[in-house]
Amino acid sequence: MFQGIAFEPAELPDDAPALREEVRDFLNEALDPTFRPNSDFNAGESAEFSSQLGQRGWIGMTWPAEYGGGERSFLERYVVTEELLAGGAPVGAHWIADRQSGPLLLRFGTEEQRQFFLPRITKGECFFSIGMSEPDTGSDLASIKSTAKPVDGGWLLNGSKIWSSGAHMNHYMVALVRTEAPSENRHAGMSQVIIDLHDPNVTIKGIANLAGDRDFNQVFFDDVVIPHDRLVGEPGNGWQQVISELSYERSGPERFLSAFRVLVEFVREVGADPNDAQAALIGKLISHLVTLRRMSISVAGMLEQGQNPNVEAALVKELGNNFEKQVPELVRLAGPFLSERFSQTLNDCILHAPSFTLRGGTREILRGVIARELGLR
Amino acid sequence: MEEHLQMVIDTADRILNDHCNHQIVDASESGTFAAELWQNLEQTGLTLAGIPDSLGGADGTPAHSLCVIRLCGQHAAPVPVAETYVAARLLATSGVGIPAGPITVAGLSADQQLPLTITNVPFARWCTHFVTVQADEVTLWDLSENEIIEHVNIAGEPRDQVVLNGEPIESARIVGASERLERIGAATRVMLMSGALRGILMQSVAYAMERDQFGRPIAKFQAIQQQLAQMAGEVAASQRAADELLLSDPWDDIMPVAIAKSRVGDAVCISSEIAHQVHGAMGYTRAHPLNLLTRRLWCWRDEYGSEQIWQNVIGRHYCQAGTHAADQLWDTLTQ
Ligand SMILES: Cc1cc2nc3c(=O)[nH]c(=O)nc-3n(C[C@H](O)[C@H](O)[C@H](O)COP(=O)(O)OP(=O)(O)OC[C@H]3O[C@@H](n4cnc5c(N)ncnc54)[C@H](O)[C@@H]3O)c2cc1C
Numbered sequence: 078m079f080q081g082i083a084f085e086p087a088e089l090p091d092d093a094p095a096l097r098e099e100v101r102d103f104l105n106e107a108l109d110p111t112f113r114p115n116s117d118f119n120a121g122e123s124a125e126f127s128s129q130l131g132q133r134g135w136i137g138m139t140w141p142a143e144y145g146g147g148e149r150s151f152l153e154r155y156v157v158t159e160e161l162l163a164g165g166a167p168v169g170a171h172w173i174a175d176r177q178s179g180p181l182l183l184r185f186g187t188e189e190q191r192q193f194f195l196p197r198i199t200k201g202e203c204f205f206s207i208g209m210s211e212p213d214t215g216s217d218l219a220s221i222k223s224t225a226k227p228v229d230g231g232w233l234l235n236g237s238k239i240w241s242s243g244a245h246m247n248h249y250m251v252a253l254v255r256t257e258a259p260s261e262n263r264h265a266g267m268s269q270v271i272i273d274l275h276d277p278n279v280t281i282k283g284i285a286n287l288a289g290d291r292d293f294n295q296v297f298f299d300d301v302v303i304p305h306d307r308l309v310g311e312p313g314n315g316w317q318q319v320i321s322e323l324s325y326e327r328s329g330p331e332r333f334l335s336a337f338r339v340l341v342e343f344v345r346e347v348g349a350d351p352n353d354a355q356a357a358l359i360g361k362l363i364s365h366l367v368t369l370r371r372m373s374i375s376v377a378g379m380l381e382q383g384q385n386p387n388v389e390a391a392l393v394k395e396l397g398n399n400f401e402k403q404v405p406e407l408v409r410l411a412g413p414f415l416s417e418r419f420s421q422t423l424n425d426c427i428l429h430a431p432s433f434t435l436r437g438g439t440r441e442i443l444r445g446v447i448a449r450e451l452g453l454r
Numbered sequence: 455m456e457e458h459l460q461m462v463i464d465t466a467d468r469i470l471n472d473h474c475n476h477q478i479v480d481a482s483e484s485g486t487f488a489a490e491l492w493q494n495l496e497q498t499g500l501t502l503a504g505i506p507d508s509l510g511g512a513d514g515t516p517a518h519s520l521c522v523i524r525l526c527g528q529h530a531a532p533v534p535v536a537e538t539y540v541a542a543r544l545l546a547t548s549g550v551g552i553p554a555g556p557i558t559v560a561g562l563s564a565d566q567q568l569p570l571t572i573t574n575v576p577f578a579r580w581c582t583h584f585v586t587v588q589a590d591e592v593t594l595w596d597l598s599e600n601e602i603i604e605h606v607n608i609a610g611e612p613r614d615q616v617v618l619n620g621e622p623i624e625s626a627r628i629v630g631a632s633e634r635l636e637r638i639g640a641a642t643r644v645m646l647m648s649g650a651l652r653g654i655l656m657q658s659v660a661y662a663m664e665r666d667q668f669g670r671p672i673a674k675f676q677a678i679q680q681q682l683a684q685m686a687g688e689v690a691a692s693q694r695a696a697d698e699l700l701l702s703d704p705w706d707d708i709m710p711v712a713i714a715k716s717r718v719g720d721a722v723c724i725s726s727e728i729a730h731q732v733h734g735a736m737g738y739t740r741a742h743p744l745n746l747l748t749r750r751l752w753c754w755r756d757e758y759g760s761e762q763i764w765q766n767v768i769g770r771h772y773c774q775a776g777t778h779a780a781d782q783l784w785d786t787l788t789q
Contacts (some may be wrong), residue, residue: 082686084694086701097788163784341780349776353766356773360765363772364716367787368695375694396687444683451659451686453673
C-alpha cells in the first residue's frame, strides 16, 4: 500500500468451512449453548476446556508433529482461533502458550526445551504467562530491572514482574530479564528465561482489575534459581527475540473480536426490523469488522509464507482495538435495550474496554511503530 | 499479481504521470477538458480496460478497469474514466455497440418521462454520449443533440444538468440494470477514493518531512507521527476493503461493494482531517495540490450512496433472519 506496507488478500484454505463446523459443534457440546457473553480472549479460562481443545489438536496447530503439533497452516489456525473467540470460549488458560511461548521455543529453544514443553502445551496441560512489564517498566520495555546473575548451575533471579495475566493459574512464565548490567546499548544484555511459577522462591500476588476480576498479578522473584537449560536462545539476545514475537502477538482475531458479543446482542435486540439508525450502525460495525478480518487473514497468510509482518500486525491491532472500543459506546446509544442479557454483555465490555488499547502494546506505541515504517522517525 | 493487470497498471501510471498534473486539473476546474490525457488513455485501451474484446473493449476483467480508476483517483484525473467504464459495461451487456469517446451515465427514477431533466450528470459537457438506466432499461443518447446546463460539485468536477428531448440512439434491457448501476457506480467511487486516500497519505508524509518548525521537520514531532500513523491505518483498511472488489465482481455481488463503500467512506472524514491538519495553512490554499484530492474525496463519498445508505443496506441484510439473525451473525460473516 505504502512503501513497505501491504495486505495482500489471502484465501482461507478449502477445509475452512469443515473446520469451522467442527469447532462450533465442539463448543456447543462443551459449553452452555445458549449464552456465552464474552468474546474477550482474556475473559475466561478453564484448564479442563483447554485440555479438551488439546485433545482435538487445536493447540499448537502449526507446530511440527514431533512436538505434538498438527502441522497445519497459520490460516487453519486462524479459523480455529476466531471460532473460539466469536463463540465466547474460555481460552485464557492456553492462549499465551499457543500464540507466543510455543512459537518462541520453536524458533529459539533448545531441542530439550522443545521436547519438554511443546507436547505438554499441545495437550492443553501446560500454561504460560508473559513476564515483560515491571512496576517501573511499561512501554519502555528496555528499562527492566529484574536481573538474573550467573551462578553455579544457572542464573540467580531477583526482581518483580507485574500485570502478569494468569500467573496464579499458569505453570510457567517466559520473562525478559537483565543478564548483564545496562550499557550504552539499551537493548543489549537482556535474556528470556523460563520461570517455574511453582518455585517456592516465586511469590504471586493477585491484583483485581476495575471490573473486580482477578486476572493479573504481581510476581516477585526472591533468589530464584534458573537452571542453564531454562534460558531461551542466546544470553543477551532477549530483546531481538521479544521483537520477533510481536507479529504473532498483535495480528490475531483477539485484537478486534473482544466486543463481538455486544454486536450479537445488539442484533438480537433489534430483531428483524431495526430502525434506520440501528440498521446503519449494524452495517457500519460490520463493514469495519469484515475489513479487519480480511487484514488479519492477510497477516496470517504472510506468517504462513515465513514473512515477518510486524508493521501490518501493528496496524491490525491499532485499528482493531479502536474498533473494539467503539462498539459498546456506539451500541449503547442505539438503545435503550433493557434485557438482562444485553445489559450484562454491554456492561462487561465497557468495564474491560480500557484494557484493549493497553495490553500487548499501547495505541501510542503501535502508532510509533507505524510512523517508523512511514519514515517519520 | 497477474501479468496483464500489472501491465495495465504500469501503463495507466505512466500516462497519468505524463498527462495529469496540478495545472491540468486546475484548468479542468476552469472549464478546459484534459483532452490529451483522455486521448492517451483511450488510445491505449485503458478507458475500456475491463470490457471483453468481443464486445468492443480492451479485453480485460472488471479488475483491470477498477485498477485504472483507482489510479485516476490518486491523480485526481479530470476525465470520465469511471463513467465510461460503467456506461460501456451496461452497453456491452445489453448488446448495444459502444461508441468511441467519453461516455457518461446516470440512473433515472422509474416514473420520469420525456423530456427528461437529469441533474448531477458527471462530465456531461465533455462527453459524446450518455447512457441512462431506468429500471431494467438501458438507453444510449447522443449528447450533441441535447441541451446541457453546466454545474460543478465542490471539487470543480462537472456535474451537469442534461435535458433529453430527442430520440435515443438505442435501448435495450438488462435484468436488474438500475441495481447493477448503483453497485458498479459505487464500486468506481470506492476505487477513486482508495486511490485518493493513498495520494493524500503520501503527500502528508512527504510534507511532514519537508516542513521545518522549531528547528526540525514537523515529522519529528510525536503528535504529527501519531496522527499520520492513525491515517495510515485508515488508508490501509481502505485499500484492503477496495481490493475485495477486484476479487468479486460488483456487477453481481452487493455485499462487498456495500462493505467497501461504507468502510472507505468512513476513512475519508478522518484521513482528510488529518491531512489538512498536518499541512497547516499551506494545505488550505487553492495553490497547494492537497485540496485537489480532498475536495474530490468529499464528493465521491456521497456519490452512488453515502456511507450511511450502504450501512443501512448491510444492516438490513444481516438482520433479515429476524429472531435467528443474532445467532447466525457469525456464520453469515464467515461464509
Ligand atoms: C489487561 C492487561 C493484561 C496485561 N497482561 C500482561 C502480561 O500478561 N504480561 C505483561 O508483561 N504485561 C501485561 N500487561 C501490561 C501491558 O503490556 C502494559 O500495560 C503496557 O505495555 C503499557 O505499560 P503501562 O501500563 O505501564 O503504561 P505506560 O507505559 O506507563 O504508559 C502510560 C501511557 O503513556 C503512554 N506512553 C508511554 N510511553 C510513551 C511514548 N514513548 N510516547 C507516547 N506515549 C507514551 C502510553 O501509551 C500510555 O497511554 C497487561 C496489561 C493489561 C491492561
